[in-house]
Amino acid sequence: MSQTGRTMAEANDIIEPRVSSHPDVVGVARPRMRDVAALAEVGIKTVSRVINDEPGVSEVTRQKVLQAAQRLNYQLDMAAQSLRRAGRQTLSIGLLLPSVANPFHGQIHRALGDVLASHGMAVLAASLDDDAAREEALVKAFLRRRVDGLVLTPVAKSQGYLPEHSSDLPMVFIDREPVGTDADAVVSDNAAGAAKAAAHLISQGHTKLAYLAGRTDIQTARQRRRGFTDELGRAGISPDTVHFLEGLRSEESARKAVRELLTGAEPPTAIFSAQILVTFGVMRALQELGLNRAVALVGFGDFTLSDMMDPGITVVAQHPEHIGRVAAERILARINGDQQEPQTYIVPCELILRGSGEVPPPPPNR
Amino acid sequence: MSQTGRTMAEANDIIEPRVSSHPDVVGVARPRMRDVAALAEVGIKTVSRVINDEPGVSEVTRQKVLQAAQRLNYQLDMAAQSLRRAGRQTLSIGLLLPSVANPFHGQIHRALGDVLASHGMAVLAASLDDDAAREEALVKAFLRRRVDGLVLTPVAKSQGYLPEHSSDLPMVFIDREPVGTDADAVVSDNAAGAAKAAAHLISQGHTKLAYLAGRTDIQTARQRRRGFTDELGRAGISPDTVHFLEGLRSEESARKAVRELLTGAEPPTAIFSAQILVTFGVMRALQELGLNRAVALVGFGDFTLSDMMDPGITVVAQHPEHIGRVAAERILARINGDQQEPQTYIVPCELILRGSGEVPPPPPNR
DNA sequence: CTGAAAGCGCTAACAT
DNA sequence: ATGTTAGCGCTTTCAG
Numbered sequence: 001m002s003q004t005g006r007t008m009a010e011a012n013d014i015i016e017p018r019v020s021s022h023p024d025v026v027g028v029a030r031p032r033m034r035d036v037a038a039l040a041e042v043g044i045k046t047v048s049r050v051i052n053d054e055p056g057v058s059e060v061t062r063q064k065v066l067q068a069a070q071r072l073n074y075q076l077d078m079a080a081q082s083l084r085r086a087g088r089q090t091l092s093i094g095l096l097l098p099s100v101a102n103p104f105h106g107q108i109h110r111a112l113g114d115v116l117a118s119h120g121m122a123v124l125a126a127s128l129d130d131d132a133a134r135e136e137a138l139v140k141a142f143l144r145r146r147v148d149g150l151v152l153t154p155v156a157k158s159q160g161y162l163p164e165h166s167s168d169l170p171m172v173f174i175d176r177e178p179v180g181t182d183a184d185a186v187v188s189d190n191a192a193g194a195a196k197a198a199a200h201l202i203s204q205g206h207t208k209l210a211y212l213a214g215r216t217d218i219q220t221a222r223q224r225r226r227g228f229t230d231e232l233g234r235a236g237i238s239p240d241t242v243h244f245l246e247g248l249r250s251e252e253s254a255r256k257a258v259r260e261l262l263t264g265a266e267p268p269t270a271i272f273s274a275q276i277l278v279t280f281g282v283m284r285a286l287q288e289l290g291l292n293r294a295v296a297l298v299g300f301g302d303f304t305l306s307d308m309m310d311p312g313i314t315v316v317a318q319h320p321e322h323i324g325r326v327a328a329e330r331i332l333a334r335i336n337g338d339q340q341e342p343q344t345y346i347v348p349c350e351l352i353l354r355g356s357g358e359v360p361p362p363p364p365n366r
Numbered sequence: 367m368s369q370t371g372r373t374m375a376e377a378n379d380i381i382e383p384r385v386s387s388h389p390d391v392v393g394v395a396r397p398r399m400r401d402v403a404a405l406a407e408v409g410i411k412t413v414s415r416v417i418n419d420e421p422g423v424s425e426v427t428r429q430k431v432l433q434a435a436q437r438l439n440y441q442l443d444m445a446a447q448s449l450r451r452a453g454r455q456t457l458s459i460g461l462l463l464p465s466v467a468n469p470f471h472g473q474i475h476r477a478l479g480d481v482l483a484s485h486g487m488a489v490l491a492a493s494l495d496d497d498a499a500r501e502e503a504l505v506k507a508f509l510r511r512r513v514d515g516l517v518l519t520p521v522a523k524s525q526g527y528l529p530e531h532s533s534d535l536p537m538v539f540i541d542r543e544p545v546g547t548d549a550d551a552v553v554s555d556n557a558a559g560a561a562k563a564a565a566h567l568i569s570q571g572h573t574k575l576a577y578l579a580g581r582t583d584i585q586t587a588r589q590r591r592r593g594f595t596d597e598l599g600r601a602g603i604s605p606d607t608v609h610f611l612e613g614l615r616s617e618e619s620a621r622k623a624v625r626e627l628l629t630g631a632e633p634p635t636a637i638f639s640a641q642i643l644v645t646f647g648v649m650r651a652l653q654e655l656g657l658n659r660a661v662a663l664v665g666f667g668d669f670t671l672s673d674m675m676d677p678g679i680t681v682v683a684q685h686p687e688h689i690g691r692v693a694a695e696r697i698l699a700r701i702n703g704d705q706q707e708p709q710t711y712i713v714p715c716e717l718i719l720r721g722s723g724e725v726p727p728p729p730p731n732r
Numbered sequence: 733c734t735g736a737a738a739g740c741g742c743t744a745a746c747a748t
Numbered sequence: 749a750t751g752t753t754a755g756c757g758c759t760t761t762c763a764g
Contacts, residue, residue, distance in 0.1 A: 030534075032756095032757055032758085033757070033758065034757080042734080042735085043734060043735040043736075044735080044736090044757095044758085045734070045735055045736080045759080045760095046733085046734060046735070048758070048759065049733095049734090052759090056733060056734080057733070057734085058733065058734095061733080061734085075506065075509045075510050076510050076757095076758085077510070077512055077756095077757055077758070078510045078511050078512070078758095079445040079448060079449060079456065079511070079512055079757085079758090080449055080740090080756070080757035080758040080759090081757080081758055081759075082445060082740090082758090083445060083446055083449060083739095083740045083741065083742090083756090083757080083758065083759085084739075084740045084757085084758050084759040084760070085740085085758080085759060085760085086759080086760080088740080090445065092490070092511070099476055100466065100472055100475045100476050100479060100491070101469070101472045101473045101475065101476035102472070103467070103469050103472065103670075106466055106467040106468070106469065106472040107467045109466045109467065109491070110465055110466050110467035110493055113466060113491070113492060113493055114493070117492060117504075120507075122490050122492070122507065122508075122511060123490065123491060123492070124458070124488050124489065124490055124491075125466070125475070125479070125489060125490075125491045126479060126483060126488070126489070127476055127479055127480070138483075140441065141486075141488065142488075143441045144441050144442050144443070144444045145444050145445070145458070145488060146443055146444070146445055168396075280671070280674075283674060284674065287674065303670070303671070304469075304669070304670065304671075305646070305669075305670075305671055305675075308646075308649060308650065308653065308675065309671075309674065310676060398740095398741055398742085399741070399742070400741080408750075408751085409750060409751040409752075410741095410742085410743095410751080410752090411743080411744095411750070411751055411752080412749085412750060412751075414742070414743060415749095415750085418743085422749060422750080423749070423750080424749060424750090427749080427750080442741095442742085443740095443741055443742070444742095445741085445742090446740070446741035446742040446743090446756090447741080447742055447743075448742090448756090449740095449741080449742070449743090449755095449756045449757065449758090450741085450742050450743045450744075450755075450756045451742080451743060451744085451756090452743085452744075454756080
């Protein structure tokens, strides 16, 4: 009655602490199922059944195994498990964000992580920094780790670098839609949000508007611009009377641009900022010029303390928790075999009035 | 000359696309080293050598293998690799934070992730929400995934739940020191930072101070309080003249507390807030009471737009990037076998003057 | 209800 | 320089 080459008596008496093979590290190697089986005096498969909550084990045996596992502080090795298991899932997904330090994406991460954690799934997170080369490298790194799925904010112009059979790998794009690949996407309703901002400013009586934005090469920026200009059209405002200042890559460049805009000819009476850093730059410029209560401002993207500004900043708020939650649901569905046609899920934006967007235009006289 | 039971000719001609065993998923299973070996007409070990950049392969063979790998879009399976490889490392670490949505911890995450990524290591991140039960559960989940190390912000009163041989698992605590476990820690110099704040307010002539804080049961809060009171002692200010309001668990409770404080008897002329949400509450209360330019404020913890407030908020800034970087270096060192005595690494704080801390006390007359 | 044997994809150790 | 074999810790398959 030998068990894996060791009698039961031996199993109880002789504990051979395998020395860790780690360089410079002395210590006892972590126990394996064999060790638990030996201690519980059962076969290894019975341990496997107990650990995995499979049926077909008597309660007595179960308890014996659980006690042995506890005594040895046994922890299943999921890597080994997933190597053999049907489906071969690793119960992990890869998350690629512009930066985990960015509050907007941090909130997405949080919501997504919570949903996935409740399904026993782990999240591997990495920051891209709008670096297309990194995007490709990190996707490959995640593939080597055999993640069950990928959730990413694409920065590369195209996701054509993905292996042809990428359809095998569940993927959900967030914030931006993919290019050159067909996959689910979860995005804000950028066009409608920007349109709401335009409509709001127009409803306050403004006609001399300015549209300020950052990068123009990303989809979200184009959608916001389209929503804004479409609304101008609906309101019968000629785009010629609107200042479009784009390509503002930093808070500082936005600040300078606004200073020039407002001290130049035909200054606008209301500003829409399509990007959060641009919004910060606009706020600075208005404050410096003492125009914060004289020029209206609506910003795309909410932020902490927006209501503490003078005046409070009216924004088009995105809902990162919502985006994260939907992305989590989609990736889970795909992992579980959902084969429906890839689809883009649109999360609505919300116009939040706080004062800056309700600054009226100056009286028409003179 | 058979290769894994298949002749070379067959290897080239017959491609047997194993069907994915995934439920409802049709598709070709990802290629293994065997497949690459067959295509390149070499042994599997040669493929292993090439893929892992091991020496002892002729350039010609190398190229043959690389081409085959590329053609099949081969990606190494790191899980299988780590199962057999010496050292058995998974090249991943677990990161446990209060919340990945918290900007302070997001910045730590970012810095840590960058350093680790440059060493080919992945980061599994999870949010704890100050839930001790979650801490333990998530640590175990990470252990099952065989992370090479753990970086965590402890919330449990003690880390005694860790397996006895936890010394085998490299661990670095951040923001707070561990209890009941001996491990490296990387923390802000909370005491010195709070002392700087106190010294600054006192140097501005304030003697009627208030100390507001959140939870009192965490180490960082106690250290800040100690630093603050120690400085009072050095300056010869009796703690009896100082209001200590602690246990303010939210921005709102801080706001209310400050309103009562300032409308009550013996109002302070300067406030130190030991926690960022408390700082926000204080700012709100001061603004509501119209006292933002009349009562001095120094807050512990920097935040976006702090300089845009009226007045700018003087803060004791922590350096999350620095904390993250040091934590990454420590966990890497430990993983690589560093056996030195566990140590606490203290990252200095910086007092940043922006106006609110430089509000002078009211003139003594009356 | 239980367990022995085979094998997941890979690398270590040892051939050749 | 290259290949063969065993085995990492686990689950599958199949036999009791």
